[in-house]
Amino acid sequence: MPTLVAKPAPDFEADAVMPDGTFKKIKLSDYKGKYVILFFYPLDFTFVCPTEIIAFSNQIADFESRNTEVLGVSVDSQFSHLAWRNTDRKSGGLGEIKYPLVADLNKDISRAYDVLADGGIAFRGLFLIDKDGIVQHQLVNNLPLGRNIDEAIRMVDSLQHHEENGEVCPANWRKGDEAMKPGPKESQSYFQKHN
Numbered sequence: 441m442p443t444l445v446a447k448p449a450p451d452f453e454a455d456a457v458m459p460d461g462t463f464k465k466i467k468l469s470d471y472k473g474k475y476v477i478l479f480f481y482p483l484d485f486t487f488v489c490p491t492e493i494i495a496f497s498n499q500i501a502d503f504e505s506r507n508t509e510v511l512g513v514s515v516d517s518q519f520s521h522l523a524w525r526n527t528d529r530k531s532g533g534l535g536e537i538k539y540p541l542v543a544d545l546n547k548d549i550s551r552a553y554d555v556l557a558d559g560g561i562a563f564r565g566l567f568l569i570d571k572d573g574i575v576q577h578q579l580v581n582n583l584p585l586g587r588n589i590d591e592a593i594r595m596v597d598s599l600q601h602h603e604e605n606g607e608v609c610p611a612n613w614r615k616g617d618e619a620m621k622p623g624p625k626e627s628q629s630y631f632q633k634h635n
Contacts, residue, residue: 450552456540475508480562510539518543
């Protein structure tokens with residue numbers, strides 16, 4: 441699977457169900473100037489998918505406080521998305537979701553991001569796109585493996601810390617932790633404290 445990291449995120453225009461339950465045609469390029477978490481999930485009315493979609497929605501304030509938009513995408517229609525939103529969570533539905541769910545019925549978006557599985561549904565792809573529309577992080581899970589929303593937030597924090605400070609973020613770095621200055625000599629102060 442080719443990587444999109446460090447390349448422009450493929451733009452798209454598609455129908456979406458918005459947080460207020462209305463339909464709207466959106467373009468990825470409309471979000472330039474903001475960070476975007478673009479994630480793909482296999483299908484509406486399935487099992488792991490609602491846990492991820494609801495978890496992203498439950499933490500939307502954490503993303504918004506970081507100037508980050510969240511967009512969910514599957515190969516279902518906007519009508520299927522809406523029906524799933526209108527189904528009670530106790531019955532396997534989504535209920536209220538605080539970010540757009542994008543319809544990729546023709547599968548063009550999934551193809552562009554190279555997450556389309558042989559069966560015609562999307563793998564669990566996640567892409568962090570910076571304010572200039574460049575992919576900075578990508579993660580693709582097979583169908584049974586749900587994602588960690590805190591890790592997506594950590595990646596946004598890492599990118600923003602690097603952009604603001606020029607420092608790089610070591611393994612398990614979290615916002616507020618010490619990062620390191622890149623370079624053989626410059627990084628020594630970090631390694632002397634953390635060995």
